[in-house]
Amino acid sequence: MRRIAIAGLVWLSMLALGVAQGVLIVPDVPPPDHRIREWRPFRVKEQTVRVTIQDGIAETTIEQLFVNESSAPQEAEYWFPVPRHAAVQRFTMVVDDKEIEARLLSAEEARRIYENIVRQQRDPALLEFAEHGLLRARIFPLPPNGSRRITLRYAETLRRENGMTHYALPMRTMRHMARPIEQARVQIEVRTSKPLVSLYTPSHPEAWATRETPTRARVEWQGRNLVPERDFLLYFAASTEPYETQLFTYRTSGDGYFLLMFAPSPQQRAERLPKHLVFVFDRTGSMAGEKIKQAKEAFKYCLSNLQAGDKFNLIVFSEQPTKQFETLVPATPENVRRAIQTVEALDARGGTNIRDALLEAFRSLPIERTPALRAVVFLTDGLPTVGETDPNRILHAVREQNHTRAIRLFTFGVGYDVNVHLLDKLCEQHRGASEYVRPEENIEAKVSRFYDRINLPLLTDLRLALEGIDAYDIYPTELPDLFEGDQLVIVGRYRNSGRALVRLEGRASVRQERIQHTVEFPNRADAMDFLPRLWAVRKVGYLLDQWRLHRNDEVRAEIVRLAQEYGIVTQFTSFLIEEDMVMARESALLGRALSVPDGFADAPVSGRAAVDQSEAARRLQRSGEGGFGGAPSAPATASQASESLRFAYASPHLVERAAQRIRHIGERTFYLKNQQWIDSRYKPDEKLPQVQIAPYSDAYFALIQRQPKLRQYLSLGEEVILRLEKVVVQITPSGKTQLSEEEWKMLQ
Numbered sequence: 001m002r003r004i005a006i007a008g009l010v011w012l013s014m015l016a017l018g019v020a021q022g023v024l025i026v027p028d029v030p031p032p033d034h035r036i037r038e039w040r041p042f043r044v045k046e047q048t049v050r051v052t053i054q055d056g057i058a059e060t061t062i063e064q065l066f067v068n069e070s071s072a073p074q075e076a077e078y079w080f081p082v083p084r085h086a087a088v089q090r091f092t093m094v095v096d097d098k099e100i101e102a103r104l105l106s107a108e109e110a111r112r113i114y115e116n117i118v119r120q121q122r123d124p125a126l127l128e129f130a131e132h133g134l135l136r137a138r139i140f141p142l143p144p145n146g147s148r149r150i151t152l153r154y155a156e157t158l159r160r161e162n163g164m165t166h167y168a169l170p171m172r173t174m175r176h177m178a179r180p181i182e183q184a185r186v187q188i189e190v191r192t193s194k195p196l197v198s199l200y201t202p203s204h205p206e207a208w209a210t211r212e213t214p215t216r217a218r219v220e221w222q223g224r225n226l227v228p229e230r231d232f233l234l235y236f237a238a239s240t241e242p243y244e245t246q247l248f249t250y251r252t253s254g255d256g257y258f259l260l261m262f263a264p265s266p267q268q269r270a271e272r273l274p275k276h277l278v279f280v281f282d283r284t285g286s287m288a289g290e291k292i293k294q295a296k297e298a299f300k301y302c303l304s305n306l307q308a309g310d311k312f313n314l315i316v317f318s319e320q321p322t323k324q325f326e327t328l329v330p331a332t333p334e335n336v337r338r339a340i341q342t343v344e345a346l347d348a349r350g351g352t353n354i355r356d357a358l359l360e361a362f363r364s365l366p367i368e369r370t371p372a373l374r375a376v377v378f379l380t381d382g383l384p385t386v387g388e389t390d391p392n393r394i395l396h397a398v399r400e401q402n403h404t405r406a407i408r409l410f411t412f413g414v415g416y417d418v419n420v421h422l423l424d425k426l427c428e429q430h431r432g433a434s435e436y437v438r439p440e441e442n443i444e445a446k447v448s449r450f451y452d453r454i455n456l457p458l459l460t461d462l463r464l465a466l467e468g469i470d471a472y473d474i475y476p477t478e479l480p481d482l483f484e485g486d487q488l489v490i491v492g493r494y495r496n497s498g499r500a501l502v503r504l505e506g507r508a509s510v511r512q513e514r515i516q517h518t519v520e521f522p523n524r525a526d527a528m529d530f531l532p533r534l535w536a537v538r539k540v541g542y543l544l545d546q547w548r549l550h551r552n553d554e555v556r557a558e559i560v561r562l563a564q565e566y567g568i569v570t571q572f573t574s575f576l577i578e579e580d581m582v583m584a585r586e587s588a589l590l591g592r593a594l595s596v597p598d599g600f601a602d603a604p605v606s607g608r609a610a611v612d613q614s615e616a617a618r619r620l621q622r623s624g625e626g627g628f629g630g631a632p633s634a635p636a637t638a639s640q641a642s643e644s645l646r647f648a649y650a651s652p653h654l655v656e657r658a659a660q661r662i663r664h665i666g667e668r669t670f671y672l673k674n675q676q677w678i679d680s681r682y683k684p685d686e687k688l689p690q691v692q693i694a695p696y697s698d699a700y701f702a703l704i705q706r707q708p709k710l711r712q713y714l715s716l717g718e719e720v721i722l723r724l725e726k727v728v729v730q731i732t733p734s735g736k737t738q739l740s741e742e743e744w745k746m747l748q
Contacts, residue, residue, distance in 0.1 A: 042066050042076070044181045045147070049169060051188040055238075058167050059155045066150065068142035075141045078102075080152060081110070081170060082133035093137055094151040102137035110134035115701065122696050127704070127715040132170070161235075161527065162246050164198070169232035180225045188219040192238035198246065198263030198487050202530050203233040205623055211485065214266040230664070233530070241265065245502060247519040249494075250531040250667070253725060256494045256522075257531040258471070262504055262515060263487035264458050272484060273457040273509045274309040274372045276328055278361045281343065282380040282414075284318045288348035291414060291443065295379060298447035299343050302377070305455060306331035311372075313364050314339045317357035318350025319386045323364065351386035355394045358409075358426075362401040371507050373457040373481060374407045375432065379447070381414035383606060384422075391422040391605075399429050408432040408481070410454070412447055413611070415439055420610035425549055431478065434618075436611045456484035459506030459513055464490065469500035469521050475538040476621065482506065491535045497523040529666040534623060536566035541620025544570060548613055565680050567662045567669030568620075571613070665712050676719040682728060690728045691743050692735035695719075699739045700731070703747065 046065040051058055068074050078093075082104070093102045105113070114130040117123070135152075142148050159166045169186065186207075190196065195214040201207045207221040219234065237244055248259040279299055287295065299314075306312060310331040314324035324342055329335045361376045388394055402409075409430035411423045414437045427434045435450055437443050462479035474492035482488055488504075503516040540562050547555045556572060563570050604610040661672045669680040693699045695718040704711050710729075713722050720731040727746045739747075 042068060042074075042142070046183045047181060048185045049187070051167070051169070051186070053158070053165075053167060053188065053190045053236075055192055056158045056160070056165055057155060058158055059153065060169070062152045064150050065147055066142065067147045068144065071144045073141040073143050073146075076139045078135075078137045078139050078150060079129075080135040081129045082107075082135060082154075092153045093135075095139060096149055100137055102135050105134040105136065107131070107133045115704075119696055119701070122718070124695065124715050124717060127711045130711060131708070162248055163244075164200070164235040164237045164246055167234040167236075169234075171231050181223075182225060184223050184226070186219075186221040186232055188234060190217045190219065190234075190236055191215060192236070194238040194240055195265050196236060197239045197241070197244040197265050198235075198237045198261055200235040200261060200487070200489075201233065202235070202259075202534060203230040211266065230530070237263070239265065243504075243513075243515045245504075245515060245517040245519070247502070247521075248528045248531060249522055249525045250528045251497075251522065251524055252526050252667070256497070256525070257528075257535050258492055258494055258521065259528075259531055259534070260464075260490040260492075260502060261487055262482070262490075264482065264484065266484075272307075273460065273507075274311070274370070275307070275455075275457060276311045276365060276368075276372045276374045277306075278313045278315060278328075278364050278376050279303070280315045280317065280321075280357050280361050280376060280378040280380075281346070282318075282352065282357075282382070283316050283346045283348055284350050284352045284382060285348055286352075286382050286417070287414075291381060292346065292348045294443035295414070295447075296343050296346065297444040298379075300340050301444065301448040302451045303336050303339050303343070305451065306336060307455070312339070314342060315357060315361055315364070316342070316346060317353060317360075319353050321353070321357040321360040323360065328364065328366075352380065352382040352384055353387040354380065354384040354422075355388040355397055358394075358398050359401055362398065362407055365407050367404070367406055371460075371509055373454075373460055375454075376407060376409050376430075377412075377451075378409065379412040379414065379443075380418060380423075382417055383419045391419060391425075394422065395425055395429065398426060402430055405429075405431055410450070411435070412437060412443075412450075414443060416608045416611060417606060418611075419606050420614050421549065421605035424545075424614055428545075428549065431480075433480075434614065436615060438611065453485070454481075454483055458482050458484055459508055462488070462504060462506040465501075465503040465505075467501040467503070468498065470495040473535070473539060475535070475542055477542065491531070491538050493535065494521050497521050532667045533566050533568075533664060533669075536562050537568055537620050537623045540566075540568050540570060541617050541623065544613075544617040544620065548617060565669070567664055567671070567680060569662070570616075663716060665716070666709075668713065670713075670716060670720070675717075676721060677716040678721045679713075679723045681723040682721050683723075688723070688726070688728050689746060690730055691739065691747060692730045692732055693739070694733060694735040694737050695731050697735070697737035699735075699737055702739075703729070706744075706747070 043066070044064055045067050046063075048063045050061045050063075053059075062080075093100055110133050111130045113134065114126045118126050139148060139150070167188070190199065192215050196211065196217055199209050199217055199219070201209070201219065201221075204221050207219055209217060209219045211217045215238070217236075221232070235246075237246060242265050244261075244263050244265070246261045246263075248261075250257045279302065281295065281299055283292065303312070303314075308331070311328040312331055312335075313328050315321050316324075324339050325335070358376065358378065361378070365374050365376070367374070383389075384391070384394060388397070407430065409427055409432040411427055411432065411434045413420060413423050413434065416439065418436070420434075420436070423434050426432075435446060437446050459482040462482065464474075464479060471492050471494045474490060476490070479488065479490075498521060499518055500521055501516060502519055503514065505512065505514050507513070540559055543555050543559045543562075546552065547559065559570060560572050562568065563572070604613075663670045663672075663677065670677040671680065672678075693703060695714075700714075704714065710722070714720060714731060718731065718733060720729075722729045722731075724747070729747070
């Protein structure tokens, strides 16, 4: 094997690592033209991953376009770390339409190669690869300022965990590269023999999943100029049962984390609940122009897509509300046609009387014995200006009208002039959800997308019971209704372990539905390391909403504590990524948080900042939902390099800073301060014993051999502070090269 050049390995952290970790490495040969003084690294201009899954077999095709930016031809070796735990069946490799031979090394052989290079060239980035096998191939010279397209195909047998099939696409080690990938895509087609019940992408909640048939679905994800932090994880389950229940757990020490997923079979369509809806349309003067045109199309779409058995009414309002029909009417073609004609004839005029419009809407929805989803769909673009204008009195009046909370309220705020605080509290009181249409967004597209999601209700008034397990901190705190294409994702903590009965009850079309399964909450489970942060993100989202709507300093303090421990950048914790970041006690953190000068420390009731805060909190609460029926998101930008951080904060500048200074590895979070990566669990005032180890020393590699899981943390760099259960490990150039028996005992 040719020795790898030092120059090539110095570049390793700058080389183009593909979405699935393909790397080009320069061999130890002199440049063909010695007059060339400046060498540039390879970069990835484009890469696409296409995956076809049939039940438990996956075939992955990775296509990468490497660009040689130097003015001389360069030879290289292509390295591809084989997916961990994958039972690989075959590999084929094509370079510019020519199939070439590649050598597949075992994980043990690969580990020796990786660690030997780490020892010699002092680059810990390769430690991350050492948990994988290795595919190596010699690549023909890349022409000056030219490119090579490399296509790699491999098939593997997938694992099953907790009744779900698991597919993993390696992406995590890309965080070491200096230059982001210009354009990346992942496209996955899932085919199953039985109906596909649930599909879950916990690592990339912004991925778009669509069900094409009961046994086939498509998952898509794309990004631009980004450096993903996590492997792409996909879980799916196929079953003939009406509802499926899956449990994921994570527990290494202390209390555990869990995720419960309930998903309906696509065969449930025949048992959907009817809808009783009242549409409330704001036709006030501020809706003039393009706004009212788009809003008309949105409501026409909703009306046209009512189902047989549904009932509805239409209320148009400005200073006073006007009903289309005296009572709810069946969604017959004639009634729908009359309502659409009314919408088409509307013009924009008058002031905004929100109180009277909502009271009329709720009065138009009598509570009947027939099971149905009863809801008000409310669209407005302004603040209350006519009649009752005090938000608290409006809230009180509407709450009195719907005191049983049997009727849901879904609101759409158009533009930035709406009272966000009022609309969000209305939805909180009436078990609904708020959406906001920004000036640059299309009203019709946003309303119709939302309506498609709630068009086919299956279960309402859901209640969860966990018997035999001491569970707490469960989110969402109030379960939403379950619609076709949805899946209910519940996260929480648990103290004891053992068997437990999980029961979910809800109102269906013809009966009270009860879903129950006996599951195991283990004492130890370390595979699902994404769960701690997912739980923390959802809890922070809930707390941010509570603080924004109700203002409480204790809630703010808990937001700061959780955000620091789990690396979640919020309006209160931007200080976590500043140069003078303080890793200190909660009181010090809170004091620092209160002085954040970004303008987000307040809770405005209207305007762009209010919309930003509302949407940020809602995205956090929905983080990790995945499932079908979502909408494709826009490609990520460089400032959105960390997909999990992107959901936490609205400022692109701070998210970009966070992507540079925060790393999420497994269940842990690290912060960069003075060129040192610091474990968020490390607290200087704990006075735990410390063991200092020199990087690349005998002690360093002995620690990796004894505790292989630490390899992923040490790959951060040459200076790392890591808190273990009984001791703090500090990797530093001034550390020891050999450890005593007593020190090894502390590290056990």
